[in-house]
Amino acid sequence: MNIIAIFKGLATTFGYMFRRKATIDYPFVKRAHAPRFHGLHELRRYDDGMERCIGCELCQIACPANAITVVGGENTPEDRHSPGERYAFRYEIDELRCIFCGMCEEACPTDAITLTPRFEMSNYTRSSLIYDKSKLLVPAEYGVGEAPHERPGGIPADLGEVARTKSTMNPERGYLATWRGIDILTSKGKTYMPTPAGGELVREPERLKGGE
Amino acid sequence: MLVFVILAVALIASAIGVVSAKNPVHSVVALLANFAALAVLYLTLSGEFLAMIQIIVYSGAILILFVFVIALLGAGTSVGDLGPNRLGKVLTPTVIVGALALVVLGYALLHAQNPSGGGMLGAATVLPGLANQIPAVTITPGTEGAFGSIADFGRALFTTYLLPFELTAFVLLIAVIGVVVLAGGGAPERRKAAEREPIAKPERRMEPTR
Amino acid sequence: MIDALPLWLLVAIKSLVLLIIVITLFAYTMLAERKVLAYMQLRVGPNKVGPWGLLQPAADAVKMIFKEDLTPSTADPLIYRLAPFIAVFTALLAYAVIPFSQGEHGPWSIANVNAGILFVFAITSMGVYGISLAGWASGSKYPLLGSVRATAQMISYELAMTMSVIGVILQASTTSLSGIVEAQSRLWFIVPQCLGFLIYIITAVAETNRVPFDLVEAESELVAGFHTEYSGLRFGLFFIAEYINMITVSCLATLLFLGGWNGPGAAGHPLLGLLYFVIKVFAFLFFYIWLRGTLPRLRYDRLMAFGWKVLLPLATLNLLVTAIVVALWY
Numbered sequence: 001m002n003i004i005a006i007f008k009g010l011a012t013t014f015g016y017m018f019r020r021k022a023t024i025d026y027p028f029v030k031r032a033h034a035p036r037f038h039g040l041h042e043l044r045r046y047d048d049g050m051e052r053c054i055g056c057e058l059c060q061i062a063c064p065a066n067a068i069t070v071v072g073g074e075n076t077p078e079d080r081h082s083p084g085e086r087y088a089f090r091y092e093i094d095e096l097r098c099i100f101c102g103m104c105e106e107a108c109p110t111d112a113i114t115l116t117p118r119f120e121m122s123n124y125t126r127s128s129l130i131y132d133k134s135k136l137l138v139p140a141e142y143g144v145g146e147a148p149h150e151r152p153g154g155i156p157a158d159l160g161e162v163a164r165t166k167s168t169m170n171p172e173r174g175y176l177a178t179w180r181g182i183d184i185l186t187s188k189g190k191t192y193m194p195t196p197a198g199g200e201l202v203r204e205p206e207r208l209k210g211g212e
Numbered sequence: 213m214l215v216f217v218i219l220a221v222a223l224i225a226s227a228i229g230v231v232s233a234k235n236p237v238h239s240v241v242a243l244l245a246n247f248a249a250l251a252v253l254y255l256t257l258s259g260e261f262l263a264m265i266q267i268i269v270y271s272g273a274i275l276i277l278f279v280f281v282i283a284l285l286g287a288g289t290s291v292g293d294l295g296p297n298r299l300g301k302v303l304t305p306t307v308i309v310g311a312l313a314l315v316v317l318g319y320a321l322l323h324a325q326n327p328s329g330g331g332m333l334g335a336a337t338v339l340p341g342l343a344n345q346i347p348a349v350t351i352t353p354g355t356e357g358a359f360g361s362i363a364d365f366g367r368a369l370f371t372t373y374l375l376p377f378e379l380t381a382f383v384l385l386i387a388v389i390g391v392v393v394l395a396g397g398g399a400p401e402r403r404k405a406a407e408r409e410p411i412a413k414p415e416r417r418m419e420p421t422r
Numbered sequence: 423m424i425d426a427l428p429l430w431l432l433v434a435i436k437s438l439v440l441l442i443i444v445i446t447l448f449a450y451t452m453l454a455e456r457k458v459l460a461y462m463q464l465r466v467g468p469n470k471v472g473p474w475g476l477l478q479p480a481a482d483a484v485k486m487i488f489k490e491d492l493t494p495s496t497a498d499p500l501i502y503r504l505a506p507f508i509a510v511f512t513a514l515l516a517y518a519v520i521p522f523s524q525g526e527h528g529p530w531s532i533a534n535v536n537a538g539i540l541f542v543f544a545i546t547s548m549g550v551y552g553i554s555l556a557g558w559a560s561g562s563k564y565p566l567l568g569s570v571r572a573t574a575q576m577i578s579y580e581l582a583m584t585m586s587v588i589g590v591i592l593q594a595s596t597t598s599l600s601g602i603v604e605a606q607s608r609l610w611f612i613v614p615q616c617l618g619f620l621i622y623i624i625t626a627v628a629e630t631n632r633v634p635f636d637l638v639e640a641e642s643e644l645v646a647g648f649h650t651e652y653s654g655l656r657f658g659l660f661f662i663a664e665y666i667n668m669i670t671v672s673c674l675a676t677l678l679f680l681g682g683w684n685g686p687g688a689a690g691h692p693l694l695g696l697l698y699f700v701i702k703v704f705a706f707l708f709f710y711i712w713l714r715g716t717l718p719r720l721r722y723d724r725l726m727a728f729g730w731k732v733l734l735p736l737a738t739l740n741l742l743v744t745a746i747v748v749a750l751w752y
Binding site: 235237238241244248251260261264265267268271272273276277279280282283284362 | 498500501504535536537540541543544545547548550551554555557558559566569570573574577580584597
C-alpha cells in the first residue's frame with residue numbers, strides 16, 4: 001500500500017474538478033466541423049433553377065456501397081429539368097447504406113451531387129432514410145453557376161470550381177440546403193445551423209490543458 | 213404485557229418455522245426473526261446491552277456464517293433430498309435425554325442466584341414464599357449502573373463470573389485452534405520467489421520500421 | 423406544546439420528518455455523486471433536468487417506479503422479494519438513535535438510547551442479510567458470487583470497525599452517542615484516536631461496499647453483483663439502502679471522531695450545532711465520492727489480506743493502547 005500514491009491520486013482528481021470541462025453542450029452548442037467533412041448529400045441547381053444532374057448514372061456506378069439509384073429521363077422542351085438531353089427521373093440514396101466516402105461527388109461530371117457537412121439525420125424507420133429527390137434537391141433559389149445550355153452534354157464550364165468548396169458555396173446557406181424542415185432565413189446569422197435554443201458556434205477547443 | 217404476548221407468539225412461530233422449513237435458507241430467515249424478537253424481549257426486560265450483543269453476535273456474525281455456508285454448499289437442496297430419515301432409531305433416547313435436560317434446566321433456574329443475592333424471577337413466581345426474601349430490583353432503563361446496564365453487566369462478568377467467563381474464552385480458543393489445524397492441513401508450504409514459475413515476458417512481435 | 427402530545431404520536435412525527443429528510447438527502451447524495459464524479463472526469467454530469475440538473479433525482483425516481491419488476495424463474499420468490507426490504511429496513515432503522523444536535527431538553531434524536539452506538543452497530547450488522555439473501559435468492563451465479571463476497575467482506579471489516587470504535591467508547595466511557603459527543607466538547611476524538619479514525623474510515627468504505635472496496639458489485643467481473651437480477655423499484659431499494667448506509671457511517675464518523683455538533687459558538691445554539699453536524703457529514707460524503715473518483719478496485723484476496731492482516735491487528739493495537747492509557751490516567 002503506497003499511501004503517498006493514494007494521496008497524490010486524490011490531489012489529482014481534486015485538481016481536475018476545477019479544470020475546463022471537455023463536454024460540449026451538444027444539441028445547444030455545436031462544434032465546427034472539418035472543412036471537408038463528408039455528411040448528407042445534396043443535389044444542386046444552377047442559377048436559373050435548372051438541375052445540375054444529367055442522369056448519367058456515374059455516381060451509381062462509382063458508389064462502393066451500392067447506395068445510389070438513378071433512373072434517367074429524357075428532357076423535352078415542354079418538360080425541361082436540366083440543360084442537355086437527360087435528367088434524373090428518379091434519384092435515391094439509401095443513407096443507411098452510404099459510407100460517406102464522397103466517390104459520387106468525384107464521379108459527377110456536372111458537380112451535381114455533393115456531400116454537405118450536415119450529419120444529424122437520425123430517424124425512426126429505415127424507409128425514412130432512403131432519400132429521394134424531394135429531400136436531396138436544393139430549393140430553386142439556391143442554385144449556383146451558369147447553366148450550360150449552349151455546351152454539349154450539359155457539362156458546366158465551372159466544372160471542379162463548384163465542388164472545391166463544400167455544399168452550395170456559402171456555408172451559412174449550404175449547410176441547410178437539403179434541410180426542408182428548418183426556416184433557412186434563421187441561418188443567416190453567425191451560426192451554421194439553427195438550434196433549439198439559439199445556439200452558438202464553438203471552435204475546436206484548444207488542446208485540453210494537461211490532458212496529453 | 214401486550215408487547216410480551218406479541219413477542220412470545222413471534223418467537224414460537226419463528227422457532228417452529230426454523231424447524232419445519234424445508235429449505236435451509238428459509239430456516240435461517242426464520243431464525244433471524246427469532247433472534248430479533250428475542251432481542252426485543254431482552255429490551256423489555258431492560259437488558260439493553262444483552263439485546264444489542266444478541267443481535268451483533270448472533271444475527272450479525274454467527275447466523276450470517278450459516279447463510280455463507282448454505283449459499284456455498286448446494287443451497288438448493290432441501291431436507292427431503294438428503295435421503296430417508298435416520299432419526300427414527302434414536303427417537304426414544306432423544307426424547308428421554310431431552311426431557312431430562314428440561315428437568316435439570318428447570319431445577320437450575322429455580323435455584324439460581326443472581327449477583328445481587330436474590331433468586332431469579334422464575335423462583336419468585338413459582339415459590340411465592342420466597343418472594344419476601346428477594347431484594348426488590350429497581351429497573352430504571354437508561355441510567356448508568358442500573359440492572360442490565362453495561363456497567364452492571366461488566367462488573368458481574370469480571371468479578372462474580374470471572375472463572376466461567378475465562379473458561380468459556382478458553383474453550384472458544386481451543387475451537388479456533390482446532391479449526392485452524394483442521395483447515396490448514398499441516399504447516400504452510402512457503403515457496404520462495406525463485407521457485408515460482410517465472411512470468412514469461414511477452415515477445416517483441418514488431419520491429420520498429422525505419 | 424410538544425409535551426402535550428402522546429409519546430407514540432411524537433415519535434411517529436419525528437420519524438416521518440426524519441424519513442423524508444433522509445430520503446431527500448439520499449436523492450441529492452446520488453446527484454452530488456454524479457456531478458462530482460463528472461467534474462473529476464472533465465465532464466459536466468446531469469444538467470438537463472431542471473437548473474443544474476437539480477430535478478434529476480425526481481426523473482430517476484419516476485423511471486425506477488415505472489420500470490418492470492422482474493423475478494427470475496429460478497429465484498426463490500419469497501426471499502427474493504423480502505431481501506430489498508431487509509436492506510432498506512436495516513439502513514433506515516439506524517436513524518432511530520442518531521442524534522443531530524443538542525437542544526435544551528436533550529439531544530435531537532428520535533430516541534436517546536443509552537447503548538446507542540451498540541444499537542447502530544447491531545442494526546448495520548443486519549444490513550448484510552439484505553445483500554446475502556438477495557444474491558442467494560436470485561438463483562443465478564453472478565449474484566451468488568457477489569453476495570458470498572459481500573458476506574465475507576462485511577463480516578471481516580465489521581470486526582476491525584467495531585474494534586476501532588471501542589477505543590472511542592473507552593475514552594468517552596459511555597456508549598450513548600450524545601454522551602460521546604459531549605465528551606468531545608474540548609477535544610475531538612480524531613486527535614487522540616487518529617489511528618482509530620483512519621481504520622474507521624477505511625472499514626466504513628468497505629462496510630458500505632463502495633469503491634475501492636466495491637467487490638460486491640464489481641462490474642468488470644460480476645455484471646452487477648448481488649443485484650444483477652433486480653430491476654425497477656426493488657433495485658431502487660438496494661440503491662437507497664447503499665446510499666443511506668453511506669450517510670449513516672458519515673453521521674457516525676462525525677459523532678464519534680469529529681465532535682458531532684461541537685464547534686465554535688455551538689453550545690446553547692442547537693441550530694448552529696445542527697449546521698456544524700450537517701457540514702461535517704457532507705464533508706465525509708464528499709470524501710466518499712472523491713475516493714470513488716480516484717481509486718481503482720482492490721483485488722479480492724488483497725482486500726481480505728488487508729482487512730485481516732493489517733486493519734485488524736492495527737485496530738487491536740489501538741484498542742490495547744487506549745485501554746492502558748485510559749486505565750492509568752482516567
